[in-house]
Amino acid sequence: EVQLVESGGGLVQPGGSLRLSCAASGFTFSYHYIDWLRQAPGKGLEWVGRSRNKANSYTTEYAASVKDRFTILRDDSKDSLYLQMNSLKSEDSAIYYCARANMAAAPFFDYWGQGTLVTVSS
Amino acid sequence: DIQMTQSPSSLSASVGDRVTITCRASQGIRNYLAWFQQKPGKAPKSLIYDTSSLQSGVPSKFSGSGSGTDYTLTISNLQPEDFATYYCQQYSSYPLTFGGGTKVEIK
Numbered sequence: 001e002v003q004l005v006e007s008g009g010g011l012v013q014p015g016g017s018l019r020l021s022c023a024a025s026g027f028t029f030s031y032h033y034i035d036w037l038r039q040a041p042g043k044g045l046e047w048v049g050r051s052r053n054k055a056n057s058y059t060t061e062y063a064a065s066v067k068d069r070f071t072i073l074r075d076d077s078k079d080s081l082y083l084q085m086n087s088l089k090s091e092d093s094a095i096y097y098c099a100r101a102n103m104a105a106a107p108f109f110d111y112w113g114q115g116t117l118v119t120v121s122s
Numbered sequence: 123d124i125q126m127t128q129s130p131s132s133l134s135a136s137v138g139d140r141v142t143i144t145c146r147a148s149q150g151i152r153n154y155l156a157w158f159q160q161k162p163g164k165a166p167k168s169l170i171y172d173t174s175s176l177q178s179g180v181p182s183k184f185s186g187s188g189s190g191t192d193y194t195l196t197i198s199n200l201q202p203e204d205f206a207t208y209y210c211q212q213y214s215s216y217p218l219t220f221g222g223g224t225k226v227e228i229k
Contacts, residue, residue: 035218045158045166045209047218063217097165106154108171108213110178115165 002026002111004098009116016088020116022081022098029079030054033101035109036072036083038094038118048096051081053103066092088120124148124212128221134229135200143195143224145210150190154214157186157195160223161206169208170195202228 008020022034033056036048049062051072060072066085073082081098095115101107125148135141145155153173158166168177170186173193183198197204205228210221 044223045160045211045220047211047220050216050218061216102171104172106152106172106213108154108156108168109158109211110168110171112165112168 002100004100004111004113006096006098006113006116009096009118011119011121012088013122014088014090014120016120017084017086018088018118020083020085020096020118022083022113024079024081024098024100027100030076032103033107034074034081035099035101036070036081037097037099037112038092039097039115040091040094043094046094048083050101085118088118090120092118093120094118123217124151124215124219126210126212126219126221128210128224130224131222132225132227134227136229137200137202139200140196140198141200141226143197143208143210143226145188145193145195145221147191147193147212147214151212151214153189154212155186155188155193156211156213157184158209158211159204159206160209166209197226200226 003025005023035050051074052059069087071084097115098113099109100111102110127146155173157170160166174186207223207225
């Protein structure tokens with residue numbers, strides 16, 4: 001069974017840092033692209049960024065709203081993805097999800113984790 | 123960036139109804155369009171990819187169609203478990219973008 005479990009959320013002050021984790025199981029983690037997405041309270045879904053697989057040199061993509069502040073890290077030996085968030089702002093408050101991309105010609109999301117809540121507030 | 127515009131933003135329907143949700147992209151997305159269902163307090167669930175292909179385990183009451191910039195999600199024989207918010211998403215180009223969502227409520 002494919003599972004994605006996020007952790008690491010919590011309350012952090014503006015300007016602070018936080019690292020989220022996404023632990024995967026039930027599939028060959030190293031083969032897949034894995035993404036981070038978020039959802040602010042009462043709002044819609046927003047894509048945060050992507051980690052490509054080893055075959056694609058572990059390259060990353062980011063939304064403009066987080067570029068240069070957030071970094072996606074990946075450890076295939078631990079079947080884990082991380083989101084290092086720096087210089088946090090109140091507008092970064094959201095539930096953060098990781099999602100697996102099915103490796104089709106154009107990768108699409110097939111499985112999502114349950115999410116972890118990040119609150120940026122003083 | 124490709125803007126995804128969903129309509130309506132909400133709708134009321136009765137059990138047994140058929141409903142259609144529309145998603146319009148600001149430019150062509152080559153049928154790289156997915157649909158997700160989200161219930162309150164839960165993570166999104168993937169329903170459809172590549173415009174019309176059902177994710178594994180998704181019932182055939184859900185169907186998708188479209189091309190170019192205009193896409194639709196149709197839900198037949200609406201059941202209580204189908205009342206949720208639905209999102210479209212394009213994966214034709216970065217940044218990946220979502221529609222604003224359509225909340226399907228019980229009439």
